[in-house]
Amino acid sequence: MITPxxxxxxxxxxxxxxxxxxxxxxxxxxxxxxxxTLGEGAIVYDELNSVDKLPIGWTDDQDGGTYRLKxxxxxxxxxxxxxxxxxxxxxxxxxxxxxxxKRHDNGFQIIPENEEIQKFAFIGVRSxxxxxxxxxxxxxxxxxHIDPHYQSRRxxxxxxxxxxxxxxxxxxxxxxxxxxKVTFGFDLAVTEILEDNNHYFVVEVGTELGAEILHEVTxxxxxxxxxxxxxxxxxxxxxxxxxxxxxxxIKDLLYKNYEHPRWDDVAKRCLTCANCTMVCPxxxxxxxxxxxxxxxxxxxxxxxxxxxxxMDFSYIHGGSIxxxxxxxxxxxxxxxxxxxIDQFGMSGCVGCGRCITWCPVAIDIxxxxxxxxxxxxxxxxxxxxxxxTNAIA
Amino acid sequence: xAIKRKPKLAVWKFASCxxxxxxxxxxxxxxxxxxxxINIAYFLExxxxxxxxxxxxxxxxxxxxxxxxxxHIQKIRKSSKLLxxxxxxxxxxxxxxxxxFKDVKDFISVVYASPKYIDTLDKSTPISSHVHVxxxxxxxxxxKRQLLEVLSxxxxxxxxxxxPHSVCIECKRRGTVCVMVAQGIPCLGPVTHAGCNAICPSxxxxxxxxxxxxxxxxxxxxxxxxxxxxxxxxxxxxxFRNFYATSEPFRKESEVHNHL
Numbered sequence: 001m002i003t004p005x006x007x008x009x010x011x012x013x014x015x016x017x018x019x020x021x022x023x024x025x026x027x028x029x030x031x032x033x034x035x036x037t038l039g040e041g042a043i044v045y046d047e048l049n050s051v052d053k054l055p056i057g058w059t060d061d062q063d064g065g066t067y068r069l070k071x072x073x074x075x076x077x078x079x080x081x082x083x084x085x086x087x088x089x090x091x092x093x094x095x096x097x098x099x100x101x102k103r104h105d106n107g108f109q110i111i112p113e114n115e116e117i118q119k120f121a122f123i124g125v126r127s128x129x130x131x132x133x134x135x136x137x138x139x140x141x142x143x144x145h146i147d148p149h150y151q152s153r154r155x156x157x158x159x160x161x162x163x164x165x166x167x168x169x170x171x172x173x174x175x176x177x178x179x180x181k182v183t184f185g186f187d188l189a190v191t192e193i194l195e196d197n198n199h200y201f202v203v204e205v206g207t208e209l210g211a212e213i214l215h216e217v218t219x220x221x222x223x224x225x226x227x228x229x230x231x232x233x234x235x236x237x238x239x240x241x242x243x244x245x246x247x248x249x250i251k252d253l254l255y256k257n258y259e260h261p262r263w264d265d266v267a268k269r270c271l272t273c274a275n276c277t278m279v280c281p282x283x284x285x286x287x288x289x290x291x292x293x294x295x296x297x298x299x300x301x302x303x304x305x306x307x308x309x310x311m312d313f314s315y316i317h318g319g320s321i322x323x324x325x326x327x328x329x330x331x332x333x334x335x336x337x338x339x340x341i342d343q344f345g346m347s348g349c350v351g352c353g354r355c356i357t358w359c360p361v362a363i364d365i366x367x368x369x370x371x372x373x374x375x376x377x378x379x380x381x382x383x384x385x386x387x388x389t390n391a392i393a
Numbered sequence: 394x395a396i397k398r399k400p401k402l403a404v405w406k407f408a409s410c411x412x413x414x415x416x417x418x419x420x421x422x423x424x425x426x427x428x429x430x431i432n433i434a435y436f437l438e439x440x441x442x443x444x445x446x447x448x449x450x451x452x453x454x455x456x457x458x459x460x461x462x463x464x465h466i467q468k469i470r471k472s473s474k475l476l477x478x479x480x481x482x483x484x485x486x487x488x489x490x491x492x493x494f495k496d497v498k499d500f501i502s503v504v505y506a507s508p509k510y511i512d513t514l515d516k517s518t519p520i521s522s523h524v525h526v527x528x529x530x531x532x533x534x535x536x537k538r539q540l541l542e543v544l545s546x547x548x549x550x551x552x553x554x555x556x557p558h559s560v561c562i563e564c565k566r567r568g569t570v571c572v573m574v575a576q577g578i579p580c581l582g583p584v585t586h587a588g589c590n591a592i593c594p595s596x597x598x599x600x601x602x603x604x605x606x607x608x609x610x611x612x613x614x615x616x617x618x619x620x621x622x623x624x625x626x627x628x629x630x631x632x633f634r635n636f637y638a639t640s641e642p643f644r645k646e647s648e649v650h651n652h653l
Contacts, residue, residue, distance in 0.1 A: 042570040084575070089568065094568075270611065271614055272559070272611065274565070291545070292551065294426045294430045295429075305565075311609065357574065358571055
């Protein structure tokens with residue numbers, strides 16, 4: 001097979017049979033390869049040393065509060081969307097010891113954590129999740145306060161992205177302008193094609209490193225027809241979005257509607273269980289716990305993934321600021337969709353749909369926005385008597 | 394309150410199965426450390442040898458079900474600087490609080506050959522219904538790591554890390570896939586207090602709520618979900634009338650669905 005030289009932005013073909021080689025090359029280059037695999041009735045992210053560990057021939061069926069695995073009629077490697085895990089499982093571990101301390105005669109000594117982080121290769125990263133990782137990059141690696149724990153996991157990560165070949169019932173990346181086509185932040189991006197007896201990937205090269213790695217794997221040139229097929233698949237996925245969110249002036253919409261009756265309505269359904277924030281690929285809040293052992297000679301500081309849905313989250317002297325469920329749900333959604341824009345210059349939502357699927361009672365962020373938009377509170381202080389009557393009616 | 398000298402610990406038992414006290418014995422590896430730092434002054438399950446009060450810390454297991462118990466807990470409170478209620482019985486009345494929904498005399502006549510020997514109160518009540526409790530550690534049984542955490546915290550004068558949030562957070566932190574969403578298994582996790590590290594869902598079972606209600610427990614919304622999953626009212630009542638049947642949120646929810 002001819003191996004033409006490749007550069008960034010080139011598109012070439014990787015045959016299905018050579019996918020294992022790609023994983024092998026990454027392992028040889030000392031990457032810890034992680035990606036989608038079957039586990040506990042879902043597609044989760046875990047160690048991946050063989051192509052056979054991918055959920056070959058499986059897909060998922062998602063809607064508000066439900067997720068089911070289903071068999072596909074083909075042997076696709078990436079024929080599903082995103083599951084309960086996100087890449088923050090690896091980049092922002094749910095529990096992390098920050099340091100230990102040991103008491104001695106004149107005080108105590110801090111023992112720093114010497115973390116040996118093996119560089120990650122993430123296999124099968126979707127466009128929504130690339131946006132999510134880039135959102136967390138901005139939070140943890142930009143500005144004055146860089147998070148060393150995030151940075152040490154993120155800086156050398158290799159990203160093999162996948163252009164989604166299907167959308168699911170809770171997907172709305174098109175609304176959030178975050179997919180389904182992968183446009184940045186990848187080393188290699190593949191579009192999986194299954195036709196008749198051919199099974200291959202159109203691979204777009206995103207970085208020099210991606211080109212270098214692909215060079216060690218066997219590939220061939222892509223012809224016009226194959227490229228067109230790949231483009232068609234992505235366009236088709238974009239038409240399948242299960243959910244839609246109208247984001248027009250969303251910041252002002254939510255800022256103007258703090259007292260909208262819909263918040264009371266959602267508070268009746270919300271369990272404050274925190275599942276939405278835990279599965280959200282951009283939610284980044286952590287808490288810090290200090291522990292001592294019985295002797296009192298040894299202490300540890302732990303960082304744990306936290307959620308704005310707990311009472312402790314907003315606890316200050318005297319009590320929790322957001323005691324009501326209404327205030328907690330409103331805080332989460334308004335931060336995600338509005339305040340995030342002021343804070344980081346982007347939306348905190350990437351339209352992955354995880355918060356809808358994994359909410360035990362199927363609360364749907366797109367539906368909540370719609371309900372507020374369709375019955376928007378009108379600021380009655382600025383309008384006169386007759387208009388006021390009409391507005392309220 | 395940091396205690397400098399070797400503090401005296403007492404472990405008391407009321408109506409209960411002993412499982413929570415056993416959590417202390419179950420500490421095994423850590424038990425020597427406990428004995429090294431704490432003077433285990435009164436712990437009948439471990440030793441007949443007892444030291445008189447007052448005690449720095451009293452761990453109280455079990456619920457109050459007799460007049461004798463109701464008087465005894467007052468004495469324990471008086472001789473204890475800190476009183477920590479451990480387990481579902483001590484913090485909520487326990488499984489024996491199921492009697493609270495019925496007439497206890499009916500049970501006595503069915504269960505005992507000579508009901509005249511039985512002297513019991515109408516209701517099973519938590520320790521906090523009788524005396525001031527400094528800290529409550531929930532669970533049926535309690536988690537031994539949490540017990541060590543509570544003891545360590547009180548020994549060193551800091552707040553125990555026993556977060557009152559949902560079991561869901563524990564599932565998500567350990568990467569367990571939600572059994573209710575992915576498999577349609579009814580699960581009390583979203584309304585239940587964390588602490589067990591989400592054992593049941595990690596074995597593909599729904600949470601039984603054995604750690605009792607979490608903070609701001611929205612049982613009504615979860616019940617609606619159970620109904621949509623096909624659970625009838627009778628079974629909804631059963632799922633809430635278990636280890637924490639008489640805790641406020643679980644009791645109220647069971648009453649909504651109880652048509653008997």
